[in-house]
Amino acid sequence: MIAHLRALPVPDPYHLLEAPGLRWGLIGPGRIATDFTTALHRFTRQRIVRVASREPTRAEAFIRRLGIDAAAGTVDQLLDDPGVDVVYIATPHAQHRDTALRVISAGKPVLVEKPFATDAAGGHAIADAAAAAGVFAMEAMWQAFLPRTEAIRRLVADGVLGELRFVEAAFGERFDRQAVPRLWDPAAGGGALLDIGVYPIAFALAWLGPATSTTARGSITADGIDERVQLLLEHGGRAISSLATSIDTALQNRAAISGEHAFIVLDDEFYAPGGFELRTRDEAARWEDPTPLRGRDGLAYQAGAVALAIAEGRTETSEHPPSAAIAALEVVDEARAQLIRRARG
Known part of the structure; x- marks a missing residue:
């Protein structure tokens, strides 16, 4: 039995990292968003192209601090931007449901930072809206x-x-x-x-x-x-x-x-x-x-999984x-x- 482990084929650790590149919008430029963006740009083909915050100056500061080529603005501007393929939500927990529903209503795929919502009813609301719209949705359970x-x-x-x-x-x-x-x-x-x-x-x-x-x-x-x-x-x-x-x-x-x-x-x-x-x-x-990925470098894998699913026309993983x-x-x-x-x- 232990020999089975030694003979186990190593899973291709890079297939998610090499997923087709998408243009990401980010809502909520806080700590986890910093780690996500860093991992994304270092290890994958994915790129953050627009950052939104209730306070646009926070989005601008986020972009400067990380040195990425992205636009800053409001959530509405992000959702109206045809150059954004998928949206990552990194707002405080209590805002996850309503923000996700806005993204889905705009017809954009969404990756919601955990928790998906603050209760199961909120989770159902997101899932039902995504299913009705035929839009990809996932919780960021990396x-x-x-x-x-x-x-x-x-x-x-x-x-x-x-x-x-x-x-x-x-x-x-x-x-x-x-x-x-x-x-x-x-x-x-x-x-x-x-x-x-x-x-x-x-x-x-x-x-x-x-x-x-x-x-x-x-x-x-x-x-x-x-x-x-x-x-x-x-x-x-x-x-x-x-x-x-x-x-x-x-x-x-x-x-x-x-x-x-x-x-x-x-x-x-x-x-x-x-x-x-x-x-x-x-x-x-x-x-x-x-x-070589360790710690929060691992956030890159979930981004690749999202990109691969969207490229293949799937609405969930x-x-x-x-x-x-x-x-x-x-x-x-x-x-x-x-x-x-x-x-x-």
């Missing part, structure tokens, strides 16, 4: 498009792990409340679950399928901000997952997938490029990422369709409801 993820998919498809039965995943950071106030702002869609908890949730659902039962425990503030959350999900049959997330406590940020024959332990930062170890009771073997984003938001909705009920006694 972990779904990494070379490591594709390698694990092949192992699972080949039956190396056997029936998948258990997933563990955690993502927690100790954020400075003064430096990142939006995480504690209900109006901005704050809280651990929406900001980083969607990563372990999406990870579990990707391998085990939709949650059929959700149990949540954790700490929630008086104004409804979930700071620390532990989740136990059932996924039908005999599969379960144990997940954790936090915005006030650093966690190990690792993940593991266990099957009846073997299990996989992903390196730290399971949501970013990296390797993993395949283990059985008696053996272990390593898989290493063959590319098989790796992370809108239904996957909605399924994760359904878990978030249920977890938050449980935490609020327990807090109220």
Whole structure:
């Protein structure tokens, strides 16, 4: 079985990076947009050609800081520009749904930074609008498009792990409340679950399928901000997952997938490029990422996946369709409801 890993063909790590180049519009020139744009321009054929912000001066400053050849302006100007092929939304969480609906209404494909929306209803609204318009839409769940993820998919498809039965995943950071106030702002869609908890949730659902039962425990503030959350999900049959997330406590940020024959332990930062170890009771073997991309360089893969899908006339990706984003938001909705009920006694 371990020999199977050593003989496993390395997934072509560059096919997404070499996807046909598109002209991207960017709405919301903040930190994640900076990382996305940097990865895009360094590793792919994609290019940001227009940047929009409520304050055009922020868009202008973004363009100068990154040294890209792009125009600055308002959202309306971006949506009216026939030179924009696809739009990336990197606004605060609470603005994702309405901004995505505007983009779709303008007939442009859209990549929405996670979370897709602040609740499942918002996710459905985006997905339904995109389907009705025949427009591509996707949540920017970059972990779904990494070379490591594709390698694990092949192992699972080949039956190396056997029936998948258990997933563990955690993502927690100790954020400075003064430096990142939006995480504690209900109006901005704050809280651990929406900001980083969607990563372990999406990870579990990707391998085990939709949650059929959700149990949540954790700490929630008086104004409804979930700071620390532990989740136990059932996924039908005999599969379960144990997940954790936090915005006030650093966690190990690792993940593991266990099957009846073997299990996989992903390196730290399971949501970013990296390797993993395949283990059985008696053996272990390593898989290493063959590319130089590390950390947020990995944002480039999802951009390539979007470009490839659009070039092929698809309105979603098989790796992370809108239904996957909605399924994760359904878990978030249920977890938050449980935490609020327990807090109220």
